Every structure is written in C-alpha cells, then in structure tokens.
Amino acid sequence: MTALTLHAPILLVALPLLGAFATPLVGKLGKGARNTLIGLIVLAVAGLAAMLAIDVFGSGGIPTVYELGGGTFTFPLSGGQVPVRILFEVDGMSAFMGLITALIALTGAFFSFSYWKERSGGNLYFSLFLMLIAGVFGMVLTGDMFNFFVFLEITSIAAASMVGFRVWLKQSQEAGFKVMAMYTLSGLFVLLAIGLLYGQYGHLNIAVLARSIQGSLTDMVALGLLLTGLAMKAGAVPMHMWAPDAYGESPAPMSAVLVVNSQASLYGLFRILFTLFGASISTGTVGWILIVLALLTIFVGVTMALIQSDLKRLVAFGAVSQIGYMLLGVGVGMAVIATRPEYGLVAMQGGIFHMINDAACVGLLFFASGVVIRAAGTRDLNQMGGLGHRMKWTSIFFAIGAVALAGVPPFNGFASKFLIYEAAFKLNPFLAVLAVLSSIMLLAVFVKAFQAAFLGPRSNTSAHVSDPSLGMMLPMAALVLVVIVFGLFPGFFVDHIVTPAAKALWLGRDAYINAVLGG
Amino acid sequence: MNNNSMSVIVRTVTRFMYGLIILFGFYVIMHGHLTPGGGFQGGAVVASAFALLLVAFGSAGLKGQLNLHWLQSIEEFGALAFLGLAFLGIGTAFFYNLFANSGGFLFGASVPTGSNAGVLTAGGLVPLMNWAVGLKVMTGIAAVVIVMLVGSHKEETE
Numbered sequence: 001m002t003a004l005t006l007h008a009p010i011l012l013v014a015l016p017l018l019g020a021f022a023t024p025l026v027g028k029l030g031k032g033a034r035n036t037l038i039g040l041i042v043l044a045v046a047g048l049a050a051m052l053a054i055d056v057f058g059s060g061g062i063p064t065v066y067e068l069g070g071g072t073f074t075f076p077l078s079g080g081q082v083p084v085r086i087l088f089e090v091d092g093m094s095a096f097m098g099l100i101t102a103l104i105a106l107t108g109a110f111f112s113f114s115y116w117k118e119r120s121g122g123n124l125y126f127s128l129f130l131m132l133i134a135g136v137f138g139m140v141l142t143g144d145m146f147n148f149f150v151f152l153e154i155t156s157i158a159a160a161s162m163v164g165f166r167v168w169l170k171q172s173q174e175a176g177f178k179v180m181a182m183y184t185l186s187g188l189f190v191l192l193a194i195g196l197l198y199g200q201y202g203h204l205n206i207a208v209l210a211r212s213i214q215g216s217l218t219d220m221v222a223l224g225l226l227l228t229g230l231a232m233k234a235g236a237v238p239m240h241m242w243a244p245d246a247y248g249e250s251p252a253p254m255s256a257v258l259v260v261n262s263q264a265s266l267y268g269l270f271r272i273l274f275t276l277f278g279a280s281i282s283t284g285t286v287g288w289i290l291i292v293l294a295l296l297t298i299f300v301g302v303t304m305a306l307i308q309s310d311l312k313r314l315v316a317f318g319a320v321s322q323i324g325y326m327l328l329g330v331g332v333g334m335a336v337i338a339t340r341p342e343y344g345l346v347a348m349q350g351g352i353f354h355m356i357n358d359a360a361c362v363g364l365l366f367f368a369s370g371v372v373i374r375a376a377g378t379r380d381l382n383q384m385g386g387l388g389h390r391m392k393w394t395s396i397f398f399a400i401g402a403v404a405l406a407g408v409p410p411f412n413g414f415a416s417k418f419l420i421y422e423a424a425f426k427l428n429p430f431l432a433v434l435a436v437l438s439s440i441m442l443l444a445v446f447v448k449a450f451q452a453a454f455l456g457p458r459s460n461t462s463a464h465v466s467d468p469s470l471g472m473m474l475p476m477a478a479l480v481l482v483v484i485v486f487g488l489f490p491g492f493f494v495d496h497i498v499t500p501a502a503k504a505l506w507l508g509r510d511a512y513i514n515a516v517l518g519g
Numbered sequence: 520m521n522n523n524s525m526s527v528i529v530r531t532v533t534r535f536m537y538g539l540i541i542l543f544g545f546y547v548i549m550h551g552h553l554t555p556g557g558g559f560q561g562g563a564v565v566a567s568a569f570a571l572l573l574v575a576f577g578s579a580g581l582k583g584q585l586n587l588h589w590l591q592s593i594e595e596f597g598a599l600a601f602l603g604l605a606f607l608g609i610g611t612a613f614f615y616n617l618f619a620n621s622g623g624f625l626f627g628a629s630v631p632t633g634s635n636a637g638v639l640t641a642g643g644l645v646p647l648m649n650w651a652v653g654l655k656v657m658t659g660i661a662a663v664v665i666v667m668l669v670g671s672h673k674e675e676t677e
Binding site for chain 2: 010021022028067068
C-alpha cells in the first residue's frame with residue numbers, strides 16, 4: 001500500500017475543501033488559473049477514488065481505517081481499547097460511493113467550465129461545487145456519527161446556496177429557501193438521534209456504537225429519527241417536496257451533483273440500518289418500511305413526471321423516482337437479511353448497482369437538458385420542437401440517457417433494474433409488477449419529452465441552435481460511455497465493484513466492527 | 520441626517536469600546552487552548568466590534584475602511600491556513616500535531632503534569648489553528664454584516 005493510497009480517504013475530502021477555499025483567491029488571477037486548479041483537483045480526486053476502490057475491493061472485505069491526527073494507535077485496536085479520535089472507515093460500499101461521487105465530480109466540473117463560461121459568479125459557483133463534493137466524500141467515507149452529521153451539514157449549506165444561486169429568479173429563491181428549510185430539518189433529526197445514541201453509549205464511532213447497541217426504546221427513537229431525516233434528505237416520498245424544486249432550479253451540472261448528494265444520504269441510511277443497528281432491530285419490519293417508501297417514491301415520482309411540461313422538472317421527478325428503485329432493492333435485501341436467501345444479495349446488488357447507473361443516466365439527462373434549455377431559450381416543452389435537426393449529438397445523448405433510465409436493454413438501467421425486479425418478484429410478485437409498470441410509465445414520460453423537444457418540424461427557435469462546444473460534449477460523451485459500457489458488460493461490473501459493496505453492507509457488519517475494535 | 524449614523528453618545532462610546540472589544544476577542548483566540556472559547560468565539564467577538572462600528576457610524580461613515588473585497592480575501596486565507604496546518608502533519612496523518620512537545624519556538628513547550636495555570640506556549644498546532652479559524656470567522660461575519668447592511672439600505676431607498 002503506497003502512502004497515497006494510505007492517505008486517500010482524507011485527501012478525497014481535504015483536496016476539494018482546499019479547492020473550495022482557494023477558488024475565490026485563485027479566481028482573482030483569472031478564469032484560466034481557476035479552471036486549471038479545479039481541473040487538477042477533480043482529476044486528482046478521481047484518481048484517488050479509483051486507487052482507494054482498487055485497494056478496498058482487493059482486500060477481501062476488510063475495511064481500511066484512517067485515524068485523523070493519528071500516529072498513536074494501530075488498527076485494529078486490541079484489549080478493550082476504544083478509538084477517541086475521528087476515524088474514516090472505508091469498506092466496499094464507501095469505496096463504491098466514492099467512485100460515483102468522483103464520476104460526477106469529474107464530468108460535472110468539466111461540463112461546468114464551458115457551461116458557466118459566459119456567466120458571472122463563477123468563483124462562487126465553483127467554490128460551492130467543490131464544497132458540496134467535499135461534503136459528499138466526507139459523508140460516504142467517515143466512520144464517525146458526529147463527523148457524518150458535520151459533512152451532512154456541509155452538503156446542506158452548499159446545496160441550498162447552489163439551488164438558490166440564481167438570486168435574480170423568484171422561483172430559484174423559493175427553491176433555495178425550501179431546500180434550506182428541509183435540509184436543516186433533516187439535519188436536526190439526525191443530530192437529535194446522534195445525541196440519543198451518544199447519551200446512552202458515550203461514543204460516536206460507528207463501529208463502537210454498533211458493537212454496544214442494545215435495541216432499547218431510546219435506540220428505536222433514534223432509528224426513527226435517522227430513518228426520517230435521511231430519507232427526507234434523499235428525497236423519498238412523502239418527504240420529497242423539496243427535490244423537484246432543487247433539481248429543477250439549480251444550474252444543470254449542479255442538479256447532477258445534488259442527485260449524488262441524495263444518494264449519499266441514502267448511503268448514510270443504509271450504513272446506519274445495516275452496520276450500526278444490524279440485528280438489534282426487527283429487520284423484517286424495517287425492510288418493509290423501506291419497501292413501502294420505495295413503492296411510494298417510484299410511483300409518485302413517475303406519475304408526477306408524466307404531467308410535467310417543464311423539461312427540467314420532468315427530469316427532476318424522474319430522478320426522484322429512481323431513488324425509489326435503490327430503496328426497493330436494498331429494502332428487499334433488508335427484509336430477508338435474517339434468513340439470508342440467495343435473492344437477498346441479488347436485491348442488494350440491484351439496488352446498489354442502480355446507484356451508479358442512476359448517477360450516470362440522470363447526470364447525462366441533466367447535462368443534456370441544460371444544453372437544450374439554453375439553446376431553446378425556454379424550459380417549456382410546449383414551446384420547444386425541432387431541436388433535433390441542428391442538435392444531433394445532444395438529441396442522441398438525451399435519448400440514450402432517457403431509455404437507459406427507463407430500463408430498456410441494452411443500457412445500464414436495464415441491468416440493475418432487472419436484478420431488482422427479479423429479487424422483488426421472489427419476495428412478492430406485486431412489488432415487481434409495480435416496479436416494471438412504473439418503468440414503462442417512465443419510458444412514456446421520456447418519449448413525450450424527446451418528441452416535444454427534438455422532433456417535429458424546424459421552427460423559428462430551432463433554426464439557429466447548434467450542438468454545444470466540445471467542452472460540454474465530452475463530459476456528456478463520457479457519461480454515455482459509462483451508460484453503454486455498464487449496460488453491455490454488467491456481469492463484469494457487478495462482480496468487481498457492485499458485489500463487494502453489496503457484501504460489505506449485507507454481510508460485512510462484523511468485518512466493519514472488527515476493523516476498528518479487533519476480533 | 521448624515522448617512523444613518525447614530526447619536527453622538529453612541530458614537531463616542533463606540534470610539535472607546537471597539538478597541539477593547541477587539542483586544543478581548545484576540546485574547547479569547549490567543550488563549551483558546553487554555554480557557555473557554557477559541558478561534559470561533561474570539562472571531563465572533565472581534566466581528567461584533569466591526570458590527571458595532573457599522574451600526575454606530577453607518578456604512579457610509581466607514582466607507583473604504585472595512586473593504587468587503589479584502590475581508591473576503593482574508594477569510595479565504597484563514598480557511599486555507601487551517602487546511603494547510605492540517606496538511607503539515609500528513610507525513611504521519613492528516614491533522615497530526617507536528618509541533619506539540621517539540622520544544623520549538625511555535626507552541627512547542629511541554630505541559631507539566633499535575634495542576635498548573637496552563638502553559639501559553641504549549642499546544643503545537645492547536646493555537647495556530649485557532650488563529651486561522653479566528654481570522655476566518657472575524658472577517659467572514661464582518662463581511663456578512665456589511666452585505667446585509669448594504670442590502671437593507673438598498674431596500675429602503677428603492
């Protein structure tokens with residue numbers, strides 16, 4: 001293990017944070033210097049995330065532990081020692097989430113360089129962008145409950161500012177305020193729950209808490225608060241009212257990062273359910289709660305998307321519904337974790353695989369819709385039309401993203417959704433039926449959107465548009481590549497990156513605890 | 520009415536007080552590793568002196584003396600200094616306290632065991648980080664106060 005891999009967990013947080021604070025200063029030197037700095041940082045972050053993932057996936061399920069300000073203890077500890085300092089603990093699931101974040105950070109930053117070229121406020125924009133990335137990395141890598149809360153708040157503040165970034169627009173202000181209120185509420189829920197756990201056990205480290213957790217009434221209250229708070233921040237129905245506004249009103253590249261932020265909250269929920277509480281809760285009941293939330297999210301998200309005529313909001317509701325598929329997969333896995341049948345792991349694989357697929361597809365759709373909205377000068381689908389004549393590549397990219405998200409083979413959305421359908425069917429056929437039905441409805445949504453925006457005769461608005469510059473095309477093409485490659489070779493990716501992540505959650509509770517406290 | 524400054528009593532008291540408030544804020548930052556408080560609290564105290572000045576003399580009365588541009592630059596510098604100090608120990612681990620008990624000039628003194636009054640020159644990176652945080656908080660809050668003051672004045676004139 002090289003020194004770089006050793007320090008990768010903290011560097012993934014520290015480098016974007018450094019960039020976030022350096023951006024306004026370097027920005028005074030000019031846009032070139034600023035973009036070089038940000039480009040280098042996101043490239044470094046992507047490299048580090050990949051190195052960390054290779055290291056963790058190759059370790060046979062033993063998580064990496066990093067002690068902040070370390071040098072005193074070696075991990076795992078022995079003889080009843082408990083960690084005092086903040087620990088970062090990276091298992092397969094954390095490394096997997098790191099890959100997703102790095103993918104969107106890389107494509108989002110390079111897309112933004114062109115997207116934000118002619119606009120003012122770029123220094124602030126990129127500063128918030130990097131801060132949000134740093135917060136998401138912190139959430140997925142930390143092994144400490146309070147530290148998790150701190151990073152949750154960092155993402156909340158950065159995301160709320162980002163949603164309300166275009167202060168000159170009334171709806172942007174409203175969305176920013178809504179997001180701020182909802183994120184603060186969810187943060188308070190999480191903080192109160194952490195307080196309850198700390199009051200009982202006197203520790204904040206997840207591994208220590210997991211070993212000592214009793215499943216008392218207070219623990220159940222904490223569980224309820226964590227479940228509500230994190231599901232709220234992930235945008236699960238019925239706490240989703242902020243999500244369409246947030247995804248819809250923020251600048252297009254930021255919408256993709258916000259989706260990853262929601263996924264990080266979902267990761268936090270999974271980490272808490274599987275690792276922190278584990279067998280101390282009634283897994284069947286909690287699993288079914290997740291499943292009900294999932295079905296609601298899928299169904300409400302898709303049906304709301306059907307009636308939208310605003311392109312960005314339409315994609316936003318599509319993104320909300322996809323959170324439901326992840327919840328469904330993992331919920332099925334949770335419901336059967338006590339008996340551990342074969343299909344439980346399949347469900348987990350499906351739910352977790354869908355995270356990276358969703359990030360790629362939804363990211364692609366948000367980028368493309370940003371390009372389309374800028375070219376057409378309107379967000380209203382009824383006023384668009386005929387854009388496909390002049391914007392061939394954008395329309396192809398949008399179509400690929402749309403059919404992949406709707407779960408059409410041979411794209412990646414099909415691969416993960418198929419695993420979810422298969423496992424959900426074995427638990428209860430009704431679940432699979434509803435999930436498939438919603439996917440078909442989602443396809444209808446995107447057929448409508450594609451037809452309205454790209455097809456039809458040339459019109460006055462579509463006569464002078466063209467595909468965007470290479471700076472925006474390449475990040476979109478990179479995501480298309482991910483969509484296609486993951487769709488064509490799902491077996492390879494399921495075996496090498498998804499299964500370690502699913503096993504880390506589903507089977508790896510003891511390994512997670514033992515990596516800190518010893519066996 | 521000269522540019523919404525307050526009465527002569529307030530302005531006179533402010534002239535006496537603001538230096539003392541800033542001094543107290545610096546004291547809280549300086550002794551952050553020994554007494555209650557630290558970078559954030561001390562920075563907030565210093566920023567309250569800036570807020571007092573702004574309220575007493577009005578934004579126009581201080582024109583140019585509290586420059587938003589400079590405040591923001593110092594704020595970024597404070598944050599970068601904090602992260603830079605954390606990076607210093609990366610040879611061992613991020614946030615590793617490199618200077619503690621080193622015997623060196625920068626807060627390297629070691630603390631005797633048993634009850635004592637506290638050693639100001641001990642603490643290693645902690646006092647330096649307190650200064651970095653203090654710098655960020657005092658300029659950051661001052662910048663927020665200025666922006667809000669300017670914003671509210673705009674609304675009145677509109």
